[in-house]
Every structure is written in structure tokens, then in C-alpha cells.
Amino acid sequence: MKNYDVAVIGAGPTGLVLAGLLSRAGVKVFVAERRLHRGDRPKAVVLHAPTLELLDSFGLLDDVHARSIPLERFSFHVSGAGSYSAEMTGTDTFQDGYRNMPQPLLEGLLEKYALEYGAQIEHGVGYLSHEESDTGTTVHFDGHPDIRCTYLVGCDGPRSAVRESLGIAMTGRTLTSSYLLVEGMPQELTGRDEVGIFVGSTGMVTMMPIPGDQVLVAGPAVTGLSLERGAEVPWSRIEEAIETLGFGRRLRLAEAIRTSHYSVDLRTADRLVAGNVVLAGDAAHLNTPAGGQGLNLGISDAVALSWRILVALNGGNPQVLSGYDEERRSYAAEVVKTTFVVPFVERIRAADEATRPAVQAELDALALSWSQLYPGAGHFHDGRYELTAGARVPTALRTDTGVIPFLPPSDRADASTLILFDDAESAAPTTDPSIPPVRQVHRLPRPAHGGRITVPDGARGLLVRPDRRVARVLTA
Numbered sequence: 209m210k211n212y213d214v215a216v217i218g219a220g221p222t223g224l225v226l227a228g229l230l231s232r233a234g235v236k237v238f239v240a241e242r243r244l245h246r247g248d249r250p251k252a253v254v255l256h257a258p259t260l261e262l263l264d265s266f267g268l269l270d271d272v273h274a275r276s277i278p279l280e281r282f283s284f285h286v287s288g289a290g291s292y293s294a295e296m297t298g299t300d301t302f303q304d305g306y307r308n309m310p311q312p313l314l315e316g317l318l319e320k321y322a323l324e325y326g327a328q329i330e331h332g333v334g335y336l337s338h339e340e341s342d343t344g345t346t347v348h349f350d351g352h353p354d355i356r357c358t359y360l361v362g363c364d365g366p367r368s369a370v371r372e373s374l375g376i377a378m379t380g381r382t383l384t385s386s387y388l389l390v391e392g393m394p395q396e397l398t399g400r401d402e403v404g405i406f407v408g409s410t411g412m413v414t415m416m417p418i419p420g421d422q423v424l425v426a427g428p429a430v431t432g433l434s435l436e437r438g439a440e441v442p443w444s445r446i447e448e449a450i451e452t453l454g455f456g457r458r459l460r461l462a463e464a465i466r467t468s469h470y471s472v473d474l475r476t477a478d479r480l481v482a483g484n485v486v487l488a489g490d491a492a493h494l495n496t497p498a499g500g501q502g503l504n505l506g507i508s509d510a511v512a513l514s515w516r517i518l519v520a521l522n523g524g525n526p527q528v529l530s531g532y533d534e535e536r537r538s539y540a541a542e543v544v545k546t547t548f549v550v551p552f553v554e555r556i557r558a559a560d561e562a563t564r565p566a567v568q569a570e571l572d573a574l575a576l577s578w579s580q581l582y583p584g585a586g587h588f589h590d591g592r593y594e595l596t597a598g599a600r601v602p603t604a605l606r607t608d609t610g611v612i613p614f615l616p617p618s619d620r621a622d623a624s625t626l627i628l629f630d631d632a633e634s635a636a637p638t639t640d641p642s643i644p645p646v647r648q649v650h651r652l653p654r655p656a657h658g659g660r661i662t663v664p665d666g667a668r669g670l671l672v673r674p675d676r677r678v679a680r681v682l683t684a
């Protein structure tokens with residue numbers, strides 16, 4: 209039986225990023241993917257700044273630019289009541305806004321990256337079960353001989369068989385509305401720089417541009433239109449539902465090219481870690497497509513998990529994985545909350561001149577959280593994001609005069625970073641056995657007063673984990 213350090217189940221974006229990061233660090237990785245072919249069925253499209261920064265560190269940003277289009281804002285257009293826009297620019301990153309790229313194209317790039325670093329990726333191989341023993345975990349497949357591994361990671365999507373075999377429940381609820389996804393040619397080519405959410409009295413639909421002058425229509429989320437899984441839904445029925453929203457030609461398609469549909473869940477797994485088996489991505493949490501959170505959240509799970517697996521494999525404290533469970537479940541719960549936009553849409557519908565500023569402020573806050581640049585709502589105080597333990601360190605700081613580079617992106621899951629502020633006199637001791645060793649030291653400017661990013665008074669520097677989260681604030 210072949211032995212691997214890590215077996216990853218599922219070659220979606222989460223599994224592929226994990227495989228790439230671990231292989232890059234010299235770990236022997238096996239990836240089992242049930243599908244023989246990736247296909248081109250519409251799924252997620254929005255790539256947020258942290259994902260773009262990671263893809264940049266993978267050397268893939270040029271490929272991404274060639275296959276995606278830039279966007280600047282999310283706009284809510286309310287039938288008969290004007291529009292509200294949330295800019296996705298002006299955040300603390302050197303990436304401007306976000307980009308739309310069909311998920312199958314992204315997966316193709318990520319797979320190439322993982323293969324280049326030696327990951328073994330097998331298609332047409334379905335996970336069946338596993339058993340853990342003192343010598344490791346044995347995994348049984350359909351379509352492949354058994355393998356043995358030290359860590360098994362279920363990145364096998366919403367109906368995760370790994371999660372099921374662990375008996376872990378997904379707590380939350382399933383919404384009654386369903387989403388139909390249609391990629392096609394619009395009758396009118398408008399709104400090329402925004403994700404437009406069109407709100408009518410009977411429901412809402414999202415329309416966003418994708419490469420090739422096409423659009424992706426997601427919806428309609430219409431009261432009383434519930435789609436059975438796998439049901440054939442005539443496009444004419446959907447068109448009728450969209451017509452009732454009252455936006456006329458703006459939402460009409462000249463041609464529907466590809467379709468898919470899915471039901472929407474708001475759920476988080478009760479546990480993400482059981483012994484040496486871990487869950488990540490959609491196997492661990494599910495949310496609505498609002499703000500394009502699912503794919504980006506799965507990728508950040510992979511980043512958060514990769515360095516912990518390395519610490520554990522290198523003889524560090526295996527309890528390091530429990531930190532993953534706590535941190536990622538609480539962040540997933542935060543994300544799940546921000547994607548349930550029904551109450552917000554009700555407030556938009558009911559808004560008048562007096563309440564409009566409050567609704568806009570709520571949308572601005574949503575946009576900041578959807579950017580995934582500022583995880584951990586608890587780090588925000590009076591609109592400023594404080595870099596204390598657990599906060600994400602930005603790649604660039606936005607100031608009145610422009611963007612100043614801060615901590616550069618890195619694809620190294622095996623290296624922590626020491627930041628010393630350039631006005632601090634000396635370095636404090638920096639060893640911490642619960643994170644990978646410090647291999648990079650950066651002298652950086654202290655975030656200036658007045659910006660969104662702040663550090664605690666008296667901080668001389670920051671010890672930063674490979675997933676860019678602050679491990680410790682260094683003081684005198």
C-alpha cells in the first residue's frame with residue numbers, strides 16, 4: 209500500500225490550493241477526485257483580493273487576468289426606488305476591486321500549479337471510507353487501490369462523504385428559495401463593472417458580467433419558486449419570474465448557453481477536526497452566493513490549514529489543528545451571517561430619504577466584510593481594523609496619498625514572518641513552537657494614524673503566521 213503524508217479528497221478550489229501549498233513545502237500529497245472531467249457548468253465566479261493575492265504569489269495572476277474581467281462594485285437596484293452601491297475598491301490591498309472568472313477555469317490553473325510541485329492527482333477516484341490506526345489512516349476508494357496517509361482532508365464539497373463517515377452534522381438551515389444559474393448573451397450589454405442585484409417586489413435576481421461579453425444570471429430567488437434537486441426547469445418559467453421583477457430589457461438574455469441550479473444552505477459543520485481527519489471548504493460550511501463568499505472562504509481554509517498540517521507533520525504539537533477548528537468555524541459562522549441578505553433587502557425596499565444613509569452605511573460595512581480582507585469582526589473598533597492576535601495582515605495600506613506596500617504575499621506554508629516597525633529600536637524574542645519558524649524579517653513602516661489599519665500602542669513588531677494572521681504582537 210502506498211503511503212502519503214496527506215490525502216485530500218476533492219479537487220475543487222479548496223483541495224487544489226491545499227495540495228499546491230503542501231506540495232510546494234515538500235509534503236507528499238495524494239488527491240482523489242470523483243469526477244473524470246471538470247466540465248463547464250456555472251458555479252462561483254467572484255475572486256476577492258485575498259484570493260488574487262494568493263494567485264499572484266503562485267505566479268498565476270497573468271493567467272487569471274487573461275481569463276477574467278475586473279469589477280468594482282456590488283450594486284443593489286431596487287425597482288422604483290433607485291440604487292445603492294458598495295465599492296470594492298479603496299481597501300487595504302494592491303489589488304483593485306475584484307475579478308470575475310468562471311470556477312472551472314480557476315480550477316484548471318490551480319491543478320496545474322499543484323501538479324508542478326509534485327502532487328499526485330487522480331480523477332475518477334471516489335472516496336468510500338477510512339479507518340484510523342496507530343500507524344496512520346487507511347483510505348478506501350472506488351476506482352483506486354487503498355492508500356495510507358498521516359492526515360486525511362475532506363475537501364469534498366457540500367455532501368461530503370468524509371464528513372458523513374465521521375458522523376459530523378451540519379447545523380443551520382436550508383432556504384426555501386433556489387438559484388438557477390444561466391450563462392448567456394445579454395440583450396443589452398450594461399453594467400460591465402459591477403455585480404448587479406436587481407430587487408423587485410416579488411423577488412430578486414443577480415446579473416454579473418463574465419468574460420466573452422457574456423453574463424451570469426443567478427436567481428431568481430422568488431418566493432414560492434422552489435426547485436427540486438436535479439429537476440428540469442424550463443428557461444421560459446425562469447424568464448417569466450424575472451419579468452415580474454420589473455427591470456424590462458435590462459435582464460433579458462438573447463441566448464442562454466449553460467445552466468445549472470442549486471439549493472441554498474446556511475450551515476456550518478459541528479466540528480472540523482476529528483483525530484487526524486479535517487474538513488475544509490464547502491464540506492465544512494455553506495452560505496448563500498451573496499458577496500461571492502463560498503469559493504474564497506474555501507481557499508482561505510486551505511491557507512489556514514496548510515501551515516498547521518506542516519507543523520504537525522514536523523513533530524510540532526498535533527493540537528495545532530484544534531486552533532483551525534475554532535478559528536475557521538467562527539469565521540465561517542461570521543460569513544454565513546453576512547450572506548443572509550433577506551433582512552437587508554427588506555430594509556432597502558422600505559428605505560426612504562431619512563433611512564437611506566443608514567442603509568448605505570450597512571452596505572458599506574457588508575462590502576468590507578465581503579472583501580475577506582478584514583476577517584474577525586472583533587478587530588474593528590470605530591471603523592479601524594486593529595492588528596492584534598488573529599487579525600489578517602494586509603499586503604498594502606491605503607492612505608490619502610495612495611497605496612503603500614506592506615507585507616508582500618507569500619506562498620510559503622512553512623515560513624512565519626517577523627515584522628519590525630521601522631521606528632522600533634530592537635527586536636523582541638520571536639520563537640514560537642506552535643507556528644512554523646521565522647524565515648523572513650521585514651522592516652516596515654508603522655501604519656500611519658488616520659488609515660483603516662492600526663496597531664496597538666507600544667507595538668514594536670508583529671509575529672505573523674503563514675496565513676498572514678497575527679500570531680503575537682511584540683512589545684518591549
Ligand SMILES: Cc1cc2nc3c(=O)[nH]c(=O)nc-3n(C[C@H](O)[C@H](O)[C@H](O)COP(=O)(O)OP(=O)(O)OC[C@H]3O[C@@H](n4cnc5c(N)ncnc54)[C@H](O)[C@@H]3O)c2cc1C
Nearest residue numbers: 218220221222242252334335364365489490500501502503
Ligand atoms: C451551481 C453552483 C453555483 C454556485 N455559485 C456560487 C457563487 O455564485 N458564489 C460563490 O461564492 N459560491 C458559489 N457556489 C459555491 C462554490 O462553488 C463553492 O463554495 C466552492 O466550489 C467550494 O469549493 P470546494 O473545493 O470546497 O468544494 P467543491 O467545489 O464542491 O469541490 C468538491 C470536489 O470534491 C469532489 N468529490 C465529492 N465527493 C467526492 C468523493 N466521495 N470522492 C472524491 N471526490 C469527491 C467533487 O467532485 C468536487 O470536485 C456555487 C456552487 C454551485 C454548485
